[in-house]
Amino acid sequence: KSQLQVNYYSSSCPKAEEIIKQQVTVLYHEHGNTAISWVRNLFHDCVVKSCDASLLLETAHGVVSEQTSERSFGMRNFKYVNTIKAAVEKECPLTVSCADIVALSARDGIAMLGGPSNIEMKTGRKDSKESYVGVVKDLIPNHNDSISSVLSRFQDIGVDLEATVALLGAHSVGRVHCMNLVHRLYPTVDPTLDPTHASYLKRRCPTPNPDPKAVEYVRNDLKTPMIIDNNYYKNILQNKGLLTLDAELATDPKTAPYVQKMADDNGYFNEQFSRAIVLLSENNPLVGDEGEVRKDCRYVNAI
Numbered sequence: 001k002s003q004l005q006v007n008y009y010s011s012s013c014p015k016a017e018e019i020i021k022q023q024v025t026v027l028y029h030e031h032g033n034t035a036i037s038w039v040r041n042l043f044h045d046c047v048v049k050s051c052d053a054s055l056l057l058e059t060a061h062g063v064v065s066e067q068t069s070e071r072s073f074g075m076r077n078f079k080y081v082n083t084i085k086a087a088v089e090k091e092c093p094l095t096v097s098c099a100d101i102v103a104l105s106a107r108d109g110i111a112m113l114g115g116p117s118n119i120e121m122k123t124g125r126k127d128s129k130e131s132y133v134g135v136v137k138d139l140i141p142n143h144n145d146s147i148s149s150v151l152s153r154f155q156d157i158g159v160d161l162e163a164t165v166a167l168l169g170a171h172s173v174g175r176v177h178c179m180n181l182v183h184r185l186y187p188t189v190d191p192t193l194d195p196t197h198a199s200y201l202k203r204r205c206p207t208p209n210p211d212p213k214a215v216e217y218v219r220n221d222l223k224t225p226m227i228i229d230n231n232y233y234k235n236i237l238q239n240k241g242l243l244t245l246d247a248e249l250a251t252d253p254k255t256a257p258y259v260q261k262m263a264d265d266n267g268y269f270n271e272q273f274s275r276a277i278v279l280l281s282e283n284n285p286l287v288g289d290e291g292e293v294r295k296d297c298r299y300v301n302a303i
């Protein structure tokens, strides 16, 4: 079985990585939160079977999109993946996979957001010919799952304990909708939440039953909301994590020592985050003649 490699497109499409980076940069300057979406996309694609762009398939021709799963709640900016893909197709038709676009856009998005800029992302992934919507809920943890179940799910795909703690640092950017946190505020405030922060959250999320269509949300990190840094760990140590999972990460005896170390040392966090992103991105890829290179990331190729 062939493997992923560094610069897989060096002869078939030498400009591929440069074009993707340029598109990610332009999109970031138009809508900064696109870069945030590329990071979440990597997680939601790679954890579901493989980094194979299964996430990007839309509901059509008998396919039901993974994006319709309740775990995909709040995901955004999918339409701009098509912008990146179109630019790459123009240079090299049917050559660069959507799965590699997911991986490379995550790498470049992380750099735009001030995270590590030296991630060695291999390429050569192929795209799935199907959606795995039926297993999304089994594979992507819920916001109130226990830390031990989250750790074992990551373990199953080769992401170790320290790397898992580092990956959650992605919650140093982006937002959480009220729907995913009102259970910590009503009817009574979760005692593990900092009371001042809880009052702030109640102002942002004033009712126990937010309309899922209303865009009521809280930013993950009030200090550096658009920067991937170790502030997430500082927040959760001060009981200002938004998800139940965030709160548990800070106190569980297995994860707490790493949380403390990451909070104390941004360089160490960056190192572990880079390593973890690579592990995540190499989960079970389709390679060689497996899968296909989709022409349009939203649909499998016509036969």
Ligand code: HEM
Binding pocket: 033, 036, 037, 039, 040, 043, 073, 074, 075, 076, 141, 142, 143, 144, 150, 167, 168, 170, 171, 173, 174, 175, 176, 177, 178, 180, 243, 245
């Ligand atoms: C393992 C357990 C995880 C759980 C339970 C979890 C859960 C969530 C939830 C509930 C949200 C908020 C969705 C919303 O209300 O809009 C969110 C946002 C986000 N998650 Fe996670 N997450 C996990 C791991 C990760 C990982 C490993 C990454 C990336 C490496 C990641 C990246 C993000 C990003 C970037 C956002 C913000 C998205 C935006 O603002 O558009 N998450 N996550």
Ligand SMILES: [Ca+2]
Binding pocket: 044, 045, 046, 047, 048, 049, 050, 051, 052, 053, 054, 055
């Ligand atoms: Ca996938």
Ligand SMILES: [Ca+2]
Binding pocket: 172, 173, 221, 223, 224, 225, 226, 227, 228, 229, 231, 232
């Ligand atoms: Ca931050």
